[in-house]
Amino acid sequence: RRPGQADIQTDLFFDYQTNVASYPAWQEWLRAHQPPLLVTWGRYDPSFEAAEAAAYKRDVPDAEVHLLDGGHFALEEQADQIADLTRKFLVAKPGGSPAA
Template sequence: MWEPLLPLLADKYHLIAPDYPGFGNSSAPPPSDFTYTFDNIAGVIGEFTAKLGLTDYVLFMQDYGGPVGFRMALAHPERVRAVMIQNAVSHQQGLSPLWEARRKYWADPAHELEALKANFTSLEATRQRHLGSSPHPERYDPDTWTDEYAFLTRPGQPEIQTTLFLDYRTNVASYPTWQDWLRKTRPPMLVVWGKYDPSFAVAGAAAYRDDVPEAEIHILEAGHFALDEATDEIASLVRDFLARLDGHKD
């Protein structure tokens, strides 16, 4: 999902966008060989950054990147220069009504599995994750959701995704801890939020200002994957934010 943005920043910044275990081009061992939890994924990415010798960085977090990034920040707060958020939730008010079915799955995974698949991993759910409530569906490339659906239906993926999603409940339980870290450290923060996201409500963006009053928040005419529609706008906001972080104008 980061491909459209990276070329617009790469002339000036060192950019690293790893695929998590079980995602993209990274290995996808079965759950019998790797325990798919957000703690474990954050641990793997933490080891990855250590291997690269990264000791000073800005976190850019989207969706699952939020739970991973906040775990990394709490593990090594001294490494985090700033935080950028794009439709990544750490407040209850950011969870839309779609999460009612997902909470039922957390409470009773054996009986709610099929309902979760319809809500989360079906072709229609994947399509809606991209389109959301956008008034301009014609702007979207259908490959964005058909490619994602092809990934979600690869051998072994349904079990990986439903196993990891069961662990998502630990993220919701961790929201107060993440909020406390934000309030205590008040890192420089940029929030860009696609307002047509069907899963993460705009209230989730505004809530960051309760933790970091100086947070810079921009609500965009875009969806959950805001780069699908607002690549240039996000690139401009990111470049301006990072330039000010560095103490000079881009």
């Protein structure tokens, strides 16, 4: 109900048509750059299969992948768990430090 939100969601939904065509470029970037990668995924997501989360490890073998008890909005459903995983992920990286 926030002003402009309907337009934002419509634009986002329309842009989904370009996502699949963009996958090869994104996957190549991941393979070439090997960024630190944390993937948190709702195992009960009706839009994306759980196996898709593991696919990130094909391109970034050191990726940290977590299947959580949640759906498409896992961040809202498992906010504390994702915050904890994110904190641990960041601390474990070079230059990372414990958060307050």
